[in-house]
Amino acid sequence: MDKNNERECNEDLIRERRKCNFNIEELTNIVDGGKARTARRREIQRLLINDPEFLDEIPQDYMSHEDRYSNELRKSAHLMQKLADQESGHDIHQDIGALTGILKDGNPLMVHLSMFIPAILGQANSEQQEKWLGRSLRNEIIGTYAQTELGHGTFVRGLETRATYDPTVEEFVLHTPTITATKWWPGGLGKTCNYCVVMAQLYTQGRCYGPHPFIVQLRDEETHRSLPGITLGEIGPRLGLNSNDNGFLKFENHRIPRTNMLMKHSQVLKDGTYVKPLHNKLSYGTMMLVRVGIVGACSRSLQYAVTIATRYSAVRHQSEIVPGQPEPQILDYQTQQYKVIPQIASVFALIFSARSLSKIQSSVTAKLKDGNTDLLPELHSLSSGLKALSSSDASWGVEVCRLACGGHGYLASSNLPRTYTGTTCAITYEGENTVLLLQVARYLIKSYRSIGKETGASSVSYLADQTSLASSSSSFSNKALVQAFKLSALSLVAEAEARLQKLCDMGQEFYHAWNYCSVLLLKCAEAHTRYYICEKYEQTVDSLKASEGVKNVLQSLCRLYLIYHITLTHGDFLKCGALTPRNIAVLEGEMCDLLAVLRPQAVSIVDAFDIPDELLGSTLGCWDGNVYQRLYDEALKSPLNKTDVPDAYYKYLLPLMKSSL
Numbered sequence: 001m002d003k004n005n006e007r008e009c010n011e012d013l014i015r016e017r018r019k020c021n022f023n024i025e026e027l028t029n030i031v032d033g034g035k036a037r038t039a040r041r042r043e044i045q046r047l048l049i050n051d052p053e054f055l056d057e058i059p060q061d062y063m064s065h066e067d068r069y070s071n072e073l074r075k076s077a078h079l080m081q082k083l084a085d086q087e088s089g090h091d092i093h094q095d096i097g098a099l100t101g102i103l104k105d106g107n108p109l110m111v112h113l114s115m116f117i118p119a120i121l122g123q124a125n126s127e128q129q130e131k132w133l134g135r136s137l138r139n140e141i142i143g144t145y146a147q148t149e150l151g152h153g154t155f156v157r158g159l160e161t162r163a164t165y166d167p168t169v170e171e172f173v174l175h176t177p178t179i180t181a182t183k184w185w186p187g188g189l190g191k192t193c194n195y196c197v198v199m200a201q202l203y204t205q206g207r208c209y210g211p212h213p214f215i216v217q218l219r220d221e222e223t224h225r226s227l228p229g230i231t232l233g234e235i236g237p238r239l240g241l242n243s244n245d246n247g248f249l250k251f252e253n254h255r256i257p258r259t260n261m262l263m264k265h266s267q268v269l270k271d272g273t274y275v276k277p278l279h280n281k282l283s284y285g286t287m288m289l290v291r292v293g294i295v296g297a298c299s300r301s302l303q304y305a306v307t308i309a310t311r312y313s314a315v316r317h318q319s320e321i322v323p324g325q326p327e328p329q330i331l332d333y334q335t336q337q338y339k340v341i342p343q344i345a346s347v348f349a350l351i352f353s354a355r356s357l358s359k360i361q362s363s364v365t366a367k368l369k370d371g372n373t374d375l376l377p378e379l380h381s382l383s384s385g386l387k388a389l390s391s392s393d394a395s396w397g398v399e400v401c402r403l404a405c406g407g408h409g410y411l412a413s414s415n416l417p418r419t420y421t422g423t424t425c426a427i428t429y430e431g432e433n434t435v436l437l438l439q440v441a442r443y444l445i446k447s448y449r450s451i452g453k454e455t456g457a458s459s460v461s462y463l464a465d466q467t468s469l470a471s472s473s474s475s476f477s478n479k480a481l482v483q484a485f486k487l488s489a490l491s492l493v494a495e496a497e498a499r500l501q502k503l504c505d506m507g508q509e510f511y512h513a514w515n516y517c518s519v520l521l522l523k524c525a526e527a528h529t530r531y532y533i534c535e536k537y538e539q540t541v542d543s544l545k546a547s548e549g550v551k552n553v554l555q556s557l558c559r560l561y562l563i564y565h566i567t568l569t570h571g572d573f574l575k576c577g578a579l580t581p582r583n584i585a586v587l588e589g590e591m592c593d594l595l596a597v598l599r600p601q602a603v604s605i606v607d608a609f610d611i612p613d614e615l616l617g618s619t620l621g622c623w624d625g626n627v628y629q630r631l632y633d634e635a636l637k638s639p640l641n642k643t644d645v646p647d648a649y650y651k652y653l654l655p656l657m658k659s660s661l
């Protein structure tokens with residue numbers, strides 16, 4: 001689509017784009033993380049969208065279960081080949097964002113890329129990397145990450161798969177002792193992968209040392225047949241991601257060499273001696289890494305959904321605001337603005353916190369190389385909290401965007417249903433959100449109780465700021481609003497700690513008290529993580545070197561985000577005295593003003609997300625706004641439209657209609 005050719009474009013969108021008062025390209029660079037990143041993303045996307053191999057012969061929704069898998073595997077393999085053919089020197093994980101939308105519904109090689117290779121990088125020692133890293137990067141072997149079992153996903157310590165060391169032959173025996181120990185869910189496990197990293201309980205010298213990672217060959221490298229002692233299969237249709245072959249796996253006393261235990265952090269020596277790691281949760285490192293990646297992935301899903309909803313809201317006319325006047329664009333309704341524009345604001349919140357988290361991760365990783373694990377709990381807490389809030393915010397945001405598109409948003413061709421199912425899964429996988437938030441709460445309570453002890457953990461240093469509890473601000477600057485979030489989080493943590501302590505003082509065991517307070521603890525974790533996001537948003541926008549137009553747009557979006565979230569949880573702000581009822585009323589009024597300020601810029605802001613139509617894949621969100629013709633053309637692709645009278649009519653309807661004659 002030639003974006004300079006206005007003749008092919010819907011008139012409403014032309015008018016919207018003429019209202020733009022900022023430099024779109026500059027904002028695109030901010031979204032991508034710099035000019036060079038924008039250029040790289042565009043280079044990759046051009047490479048992909050001009051390649052006919054990525055086209056589907058028929059829309060996926062009309063394909064059989066087998067054909068969907070096969071079609072997506074075809075494209076995934078082609079994509080991997082294409083990326084491998086690219087000039088070297090690029091980190092493929094940096095480029096993952098650019099690939100959003102090219103593979104449509106959970107591709108079978110995703111976990112190879114996002115977990116198997118990172119597991120080798122993070123858990124294998126240098127000899128093991130020598131053996132498996134190059135081969136997996138060259139796609140000579142394809143792997144997955146097999147941790148979850150039928151009986152246990154959340155509680156990793158409860159996994160039942162066993163890896164028992166046999167020093168006489170220097171091998172581990174992998175075994176699935178019960179039905180509930182069957183590995184269940186890993187992406188690509190069913191039919192695609194020939195290797196995997198398995199998390200299994202390590203037994204040596206008669207003792208269990210807990211879950212550890214092992215690399216296991218599953219299928220013959222020539223015939224692709226499952227190896228003896230291994231049962232593999234696919235788990236069946238899911239809410240979404242149905243092009244993937246999420247699988248199951250059972251071991252029947254399957255033997256692997258000792259050197260297949262991934263030994264970067266802990267080892268089993270030839271005689272069976274266990275050498276423990278520097279920190280006993282280092283074997284959970286792959287999960288932590290992916291949680292960081294999920295924050296960025298959620299921001300991208302939301303960019304897709306809100307681009308579709310905003311453009312559609314500009315094109316769609318319905319009802320009337322002024323009686324008797326022409327039907328307005330639905331984007332003119334304040335309630336529609338309230339659906340869509342906070343989601344635009346949310347995209348930037350997620351982008352900026354993803355970037356901040358990624359920086360922290362790099363510095364923790366660098367420290368780990370020197371044997372320093374001090375900041376691991378901080379990273380665990382932040383990555384858990386941000387994974388949880390980003391996935392729930394984005395899932396809710398995508399759903400709101402679908403609702404904002406009325407009936408057409410329910411159509412597969414809008415690409416909103418698939419964007420939703422491809423986002424909501426992140427609430428569950430890689431650590432179910434409630435469970436991760438309770439991990440954050442655990443860290444908060446522990447930190448609160450150790451106030452005064454220097455831990456170097458900056459995300460919780462505010463818990464020591466007891467004086468701020470008593471002060472409510474009369475100023476409404478963005479900084480002051482962030483302070484209100486801080487106060488709200490601090491007061492919730494203080495309240496939860498006091499409640500826990502009271503229950504313990506009354507004679508309850510700590511773990512029962514914990515469970516009894518867990519709804520409040522969840523709120524603490526959410527408030528703490530929300531404060532983190534708001535603080536990063538405010539700081540990033542404040543310190544941004546940008547033109548006045550871009551800065552103004554981002555300031556307004558940031559302010560909208562702060563006020564929107566205050567209004568959603570205003571009870572917490574009132575309860576701790578951070579804000580008064582009058583303050584809340586004033587802020588609610590200001591929120592509506594901000595919606596009006598941002599409304600004329602909305603289409604241009606989503607244009608700055610710069611998502612090519614071919615990747616957006618939506619009849620409602622295309623750049624030219626030619627919505628109705630596209631909806632009609634897509635409907636014609638339904639196989640039911642091949643004939644005027646379907647066979648089913650003769651088989652079922654005709655006999656029914658004639659039965660009473």
Ligand SMILES: CCCCCCCC/C=C\CCCCCC(=O)SCCNC(=O)CCNC(=O)[C@H](O)C(C)(C)COP(=O)(O)OP(=O)(O)OC[C@H]1O[C@@H](n2cnc3c(N)ncnc32)[C@H](O)[C@@H]1OP(=O)(O)O
Nearest residue numbers: 114153154155156281284287293294297376380429430431
């Ligand atoms: C690389 C680019 C990536 C791009 C990504 C793009 C998008 C991705 C797309 C698709 C891929 C994803 C597919 C999905 C794959 C999966 O789902 S894999 C399976 C994931 N499974 C989970 O996440 C399981 C969740 N459960 C857990 O993580 C743990 O069981 C638990 C943390 C909930 C509890 O562990 P447990 O061992 O029972 O510990 P506790 O007793 O609760 O706590 C003891 C202390 O340990 C601390 N801790 C726990 N985890 C960590 C950690 N990772 N690091 C540091 N510390 C940790 C915990 O805070 C406790 O500390 P204290 O004793 O000091 O309080």
Ligand SMILES: Cc1cc2nc3c(=O)[nH]c(=O)nc-3n(C[C@H](O)[C@H](O)[C@H](O)COP(=O)(O)OP(=O)(O)OC[C@H]3O[C@@H](n4cnc5c(N)ncnc54)[C@H](O)[C@@H]3O)c2cc1C
Nearest residue numbers: 145146147148152153154185186187425428429430431434
């Ligand atoms: C699309 C998809 C892809 C996946 N891919 C992979 C993969 O590649 N590899 C892999 O190993 N796994 C994978 N998984 C599995 C995934 O990681 C688990 O489903 C997830 O960790 C949740 O575990 P669970 O299913 O055991 O849920 P459960 O823990 O059984 O959760 C059920 C309910 O119990 C609650 N609950 C559980 N424990 C607690 C607690 N301690 N406190 C309070 N509430 C609790 C939860 O909050 C939830 O409401 C995938 C899952 C999905 C949906």
